[in-house]
Structure formats: C-alpha cells, structure tokens
Amino acid sequence: MAESETIRTAVPADLPALYDLARTALVHDTFSPALLSEKLFAAPRTPEFDWRNFVAERDGRPVGFLQTVVRRPVLAGGLGAPKAWVGLFAVDAAHRRRGVARRLLARAEQTWPADTAEVEVLAIPGNYFTPGLDPRYTTALCFLERCGFERFRDCVNLVGELERPFDTAAEEARLAGDGIVIRRARDDDGPRLDAFFAANFGADWRFEVHLAHAQSPPGLHLALRQDRIIAFAAHSGQNREWGFFGPMGTAPEARGHGLGRVLLWHCLNDLRAAGHRTALIPWVGPISFYHAWAGCRVARVFWRYRRTLAPA
Numbered sequence: 001m002a003e004s005e006t007i008r009t010a011v012p013a014d015l016p017a018l019y020d021l022a023r024t025a026l027v028h029d030t031f032s033p034a035l036l037s038e039k040l041f042a043a044p045r046t047p048e049f050d051w052r053n054f055v056a057e058r059d060g061r062p063v064g065f066l067q068t069v070v071r072r073p074v075l076a077g078g079l080g081a082p083k084a085w086v087g088l089f090a091v092d093a094a095h096r097r098r099g100v101a102r103r104l105l106a107r108a109e110q111t112w113p114a115d116t117a118e119v120e121v122l123a124i125p126g127n128y129f130t131p132g133l134d135p136r137y138t139t140a141l142c143f144l145e146r147c148g149f150e151r152f153r154d155c156v157n158l159v160g161e162l163e164r165p166f167d168t169a170a171e172e173a174r175l176a177g178d179g180i181v182i183r184r185a186r187d188d189d190g191p192r193l194d195a196f197f198a199a200n201f202g203a204d205w206r207f208e209v210h211l212a213h214a215q216s217p218p219g220l221h222l223a224l225r226q227d228r229i230i231a232f233a234a235h236s237g238q239n240r241e242w243g244f245f246g247p248m249g250t251a252p253e254a255r256g257h258g259l260g261r262v263l264l265w266h267c268l269n270d271l272r273a274a275g276h277r278t279a280l281i282p283w284v285g286p287i288s289f290y291h292a293w294a295g296c297r298v299a300r301v302f303w304r305y306r307r308t309l310a311p312a
C-alpha cells in the first residue's frame, strides 16, 4: 500500500466528496446527493443490518469508497446465518488499477462475521441503488470477477411512460361487485399489513412496504376482502426521484381477478400526479404483466453477482 493512503469509515460530512466520486464514475446513472445519502447513510433496519462505508484517501483527499452491509437475521430461535453485501463503490479515474478498490474490499471483508455464508453485490433489500451490476460498468465487472464473484442471475428494470392517467373506475366497480375494496393505505393499516406479510411475501417486502406506507400520502394501495388485505402495490419507498414503483403482490388465492393491474394503475397515477413523466419498475419479475397493462418496456439489464464464503 502506498504510504500516503489511508482507509477510514466514511461519515455523513463526506457526502459532497463521495457524491463527486460517484457522479463521475457512475455514468449510466442519474442521481442527486440526497439519493446517494439515502443509499449510504440512511441505514434502515438496524440492528439486524450493519451498514458501513469505507473511504480511501490519498494525501488527505478521498479517491475511492465502498459500501458494505451485513445482515444477521433475527429468527424466532435466535440469530440466523449472516449475509453480506457489497453496495456502491467507485474509485477516481486517476487512481485506478493501483489496488484501491481491492483494499477497500479487503477492509469491508474484515467486518463480515466469520460465519458469513455469502456476499452479494448491490441488491441490498430495502435500500438498493440497482438490483445488480449494469454490465456496462465493465471495469467493475472485471474487478468483481477478479475478486472471486460469480454471476448467477440477470434481472431488469422497466420504464413506463406516464402520458395519461389510467382510468380505474370500471375495474373497481367490477371488483366491488365481488366484495373487494380498492383503497389507499391508511395510518391504521399496520396490523393488517403485518398479518398479510406474515402469510405472504415475508419480512423484506414488509419492510419495503413500511417505507412506502410512511410517505405522505402513503405510497401504498390495497385490495381488501372482508377487511383483510389480499393484494398490495407500493411506490416511492426509496429512490423517490426516479418515480420508483414497487413492490407489489397478490395473495395466491386472489390471483387472476385483475387486482394487480388496478393497484398498479393507482400507483402510476400517483407518480404522474407527483410530476414524474416516467415510472421505474425495478428488479422485475413478470415483464409481460407490466408490458400488457402499462406498456412498460425493458430499460436496463443487471447481472447479479455473489461469492460463496467458506465456513471459518
């Protein structure tokens, strides 16, 4: 390591420098300092999640950073096996191929518990910038593969044009005839949501929906039968400036009744009313559903990378 290089934990006061690094390096993305701050410093879901950002400095100047997250799930019987993530990372172009990223990753590795089974790249539940690596970031792809990460899956982001509002009236009248109510989530829906996610979709989506529910007005629309939630669609829980949709889901027994498209339309109408010209549908999923009901098309492809860690 060069004598003048240090690696330390980043603090929120580093945001302007980290934003300069990220904005210059991440040429396929558009984002504000506030969005980067949400990814790096909002740190939702503690204590289950441990969030850290490391910054490399040369001669006192930040030249690179890397985020890492460790999650040790809290289970009924105690703590589950930890999983780690490598989040956003970038190195100043003038300082590349000198091992800066490799040393940042090695520093991150020191924070992973000895029994960590797996480390994944970028797809951090509830606070992700992208759900994998855009392979156009070719140097990052080379770096990850050199460091032992393996590509294991692809996923896509879709984009939907919000030219006109969707008319939900006829569909809602039809559903009302079947005893199904479509409405925006209310403040008192927390217990209904807890019950729904305990039976369907699990804790990660419960958390993402909590973020959407906390918006004002709630970025969350529900379908209910006999006062029980049977489907939901959310938006704006994170990455709000991108017109961010999701997640959405219908309980298995309620599928095939057209609930999903009505809830999708409500969310897209909200995004349009908030001034967005397009909606981002991330980490999809059923492409043909979004294409059929909202004309969405594939905007980006991501490669998911992970590394399996040998037990200590």
Ligand SMILES: CC(C)(COP(=O)(O)OP(=O)(O)OC[C@H]1O[C@@H](n2cnc3c(N)ncnc32)[C@H](O)[C@@H]1OP(=O)(O)O)[C@@H](O)C(=O)NCCC(=O)NCCS
Pocket (backbone or CB within 6 Å): 025, 026, 064, 087, 088, 089, 090, 091, 092, 095, 096, 097, 098, 099, 100, 101, 102, 103, 137, 138, 139, 140, 141, 142, 143, 144, 146
């Ligand atoms: C990816 C990135 C962080 C690598 O930073 P870096 O400090 O140059 O990486 P290192 O010097 O530690 O490289 C470690 C190894 O990765 C591989 N690697 C890194 N950059 C490479 C490149 N341009 N071409 C081929 N291999 C590369 C090499 O094997 C390298 O080891 P070597 O130099 O001994 O051969 C940097 O290129 C970057 O900031 N890219 C843009 C940001 C980005 O794409 N981020 C990912 C999305 S969050």
